[in-house]
Amino acid sequence: MKLRxxxxxxxxxxxxxxxxxxxxxxxAGTTGGVAVIVxxxxxxxxxQAQIVDRVLGSQAHVVIRPTEEANRRAIDDQGFASLxxxxxxxxxxxxxxESIARLAAGMEGVxxxxxxxTGPAFAVRGQANKSVALxxxxxxxxxxxxxxEEYMVAGRFAVDGTRxxxxxxxxxxxxxxxxxxxxxxxxxxxxxxxxxxxxFDIGNKDLNRRWVFVxxxxxxSLLDLPGGVSNLDLTVADxxxxxxxxxxxxxxxxxxxxxxxxxxxxxxxxxRNQTVSNNLIRSFVVIIVALGIASVLVxxxxxxxxxxxxxxxxxxxxxxxxxxxxxxxxxxxxxxxLFGSLLAFTLLNVFSSIYRNADGSPLxxxxxxxxxxxxxxxxxxxxxxxxxxxxxRRAARMDPVQxxxx
Amino acid sequence: xxxxxxxPVIELAGLTKAYNIGTPVETEVLHGIDLSLAEGEFxxxxxxSGSGKSTLLNIIGLLxxxxxxxxxxxxxDTASLSEAEITQLRGRSIGFVFQFHHLLPAFTxxxxxxxxTIIARxxxxxxxxxxxxxxxxxxxxxxxxxxxxxxxxxxxxxxxxIARALGLKPRLILADEPTGNLDTHTADDIFAxxxxxxxxxxxxxxxxxxxxxxxxxxxxxxxLVDGHIAGSV
Numbered sequence: 001m002k003l004r005x006x007x008x009x010x011x012x013x014x015x016x017x018x019x020x021x022x023x024x025x026x027x028a029g030t031t032g033g034v035a036v037i038v039x040x041x042x043x044x045x046x047x048q049a050q051i052v053d054r055v056l057g058s059q060a061h062v063v064i065r066p067t068e069e070a071n072r073r074a075i076d077d078q079g080f081a082s083l084x085x086x087x088x089x090x091x092x093x094x095x096x097x098e099s100i101a102r103l104a105a106g107m108e109g110v111x112x113x114x115x116x117x118t119g120p121a122f123a124v125r126g127q128a129n130k131s132v133a134l135x136x137x138x139x140x141x142x143x144x145x146x147x148x149e150e151y152m153v154a155g156r157f158a159v160d161g162t163r164x165x166x167x168x169x170x171x172x173x174x175x176x177x178x179x180x181x182x183x184x185x186x187x188x189x190x191x192x193x194x195x196x197x198x199x200f201d202i203g204n205k206d207l208n209r210r211w212v213f214v215x216x217x218x219x220x221s222l223l224d225l226p227g228g229v230s231n232l233d234l235t236v237a238d239x240x241x242x243x244x245x246x247x248x249x250x251x252x253x254x255x256x257x258x259x260x261x262x263x264x265x266x267x268x269x270x271x272r273n274q275t276v277s278n279n280l281i282r283s284f285v286v287i288i289v290a291l292g293i294a295s296v297l298v299x300x301x302x303x304x305x306x307x308x309x310x311x312x313x314x315x316x317x318x319x320x321x322x323x324x325x326x327x328x329x330x331x332x333x334x335x336x337x338l339f340g341s342l343l344a345f346t347l348l349n350v351f352s353s354i355y356r357n358a359d360g361s362p363l364x365x366x367x368x369x370x371x372x373x374x375x376x377x378x379x380x381x382x383x384x385x386x387x388x389x390x391x392x393r394r395a396a397r398m399d400p401v402q403x404x405x406x
Numbered sequence: 407x408x409x410x411x412x413x414p415v416i417e418l419a420g421l422t423k424a425y426n427i428g429t430p431v432e433t434e435v436l437h438g439i440d441l442s443l444a445e446g447e448f449x450x451x452x453x454x455s456g457s458g459k460s461t462l463l464n465i466i467g468l469l470x471x472x473x474x475x476x477x478x479x480x481x482x483d484t485a486s487l488s489e490a491e492i493t494q495l496r497g498r499s500i501g502f503v504f505q506f507h508h509l510l511p512a513f514t515x516x517x518x519x520x521x522x523t524i525i526a527r528x529x530x531x532x533x534x535x536x537x538x539x540x541x542x543x544x545x546x547x548x549x550x551x552x553x554x555x556x557x558x559x560x561x562x563x564x565x566x567x568i569a570r571a572l573g574l575k576p577r578l579i580l581a582d583e584p585t586g587n588l589d590t591h592t593a594d595d596i597f598a599x600x601x602x603x604x605x606x607x608x609x610x611x612x613x614x615x616x617x618x619x620x621x622x623x624x625x626x627x628x629x630l631v632d633g634h635i636a637g638s639v
Contacts, residue, residue, distance in 0.1 A: 004529050004530045004531065005529065005530040006528050007524050007525055007528060007529060010524065010529075014513060015512060016510040017512070018511070018512040037557070115493070207508060229466070245545050306508065307511075307512075309508075309512055310504075310508045310509075311510075312469075312493070313467070313469060313496070313502050314496075314497060314521055314522045314525055314570075315493055315496050315497015315498065315522060315525045315526060316490070316497070316525045317490060317493045317494075317496065318493075320525070341436070400470045401464050402468055404469075404508065406502065
């Protein structure tokens, strides 16, 4: 009794309490709507983040390569019929790669740069041989491009001398265990005996079968690229900034620079489409909830005509009556968002225990980010307010004499 | 009965009211009403149905605006007041008692009595609560302060309504058939209560009634017939 609410909230809450059934229905509607929105948003955000994470787990955000070689006409083609054949691209080094690596490292948004020498080879053991991609890296630097240490199933991700790191599929195919020997042979006739110091499983069978990591100098000498690198791998701070960084680097160096967003254009388009359809669903739910709140409040205004008239006769102004109904909308929105968030949390829990990845781990985490709840509460309150606007204005405009008589 | 010598609480001069102005069904319900009520005056407003009693009461109560003529409340001409000023003047200086009590069903008796204060001051306070309890005590309902209107009898509801009308110590009480739907005994009680408050607070009272017995007991009877004042005794 000692808590003394000001006029508008006092009357608003009392009206809501009095119209029990209506309040329950409108709250249920708002709760359901908010739950759907929060659940969908959380789910899709998580799944998208996971997909992107998985794709980028074995990829550099940005890759710098030498420009492709092209044939050029010796004579101007005016008046000549000519056929220009595309040129076969041989393995070449990025010209002046050390200064370009420094330039890239100094560029805003770039967090790591790693030189890589990569080329085709055969892994040979006994009678078996497999085609592989030789990857000459500086393990320390490459770790900041692909988090190899997280994928190691045996040994460590470290290359040194002739110590190499191979994938689990290759190890299985060739029957190799840790510290076993492995010979790599190259098309140019060179070969080298390697010792396996680590085995990784990157979650992609193809890569597990193909990648053979060795030191940078070893790869350079095997691939006939002394002192050169075939590409520079980059990590950027904001993954969705990769394209912009790539564009800037291309402009600055004139080299071929690709971002993951270009290499995975289809995936990105799919994610965008998903986001668009998610937004569409959310907008419709918001509209439906708003219409629900508005229609219940319109009915409530009609039902409360007499009370509105009495309050006006006792000196309540139009704006006070307006506030009473606006607050009802806002309260329904706020309380509905609270219940809705709870419901969404429950749904996330239930579904995360039902849907699982191939390896048995939950497809998504049953957690709700506080900022989602906060955002939902804010949006729902605003939507509640907005949908109360028409009924509230109707209530405020009501003629007290007519209202009392009715 | 003493004649008023100081500024009247309400003063009407040539007041008219018409509905549906400018349409073929335009009807004038009040034709030039002259009336004034002094402080402490206790007057009955009588007349047959359709004579314009309720319209007159609504206009005096600032719920409706007159079409023509002048209406002053406490010496203040109301014609020039804005909507907001009218609302404030109504809230602060006029107490209504309606025929069907018109209590707010969602609020307790005490809250109903406090409501005009809550509206005027923005929120309730201890003083308003003490005052409201005293008023409920005065109408003999202190024990029912925390009951909702639906838990009270018709007479009790009307007594709460009277307590509510008195909440802000208005200078004018307007009652529209306050005893209309009550039995004779209860009606007498309610009437006596109004009379007592009138004596205590010196507020002017204008009471619409159909009951000639009650009208007889007022200081003055204003008879309204077809939108004219037919007699004022």
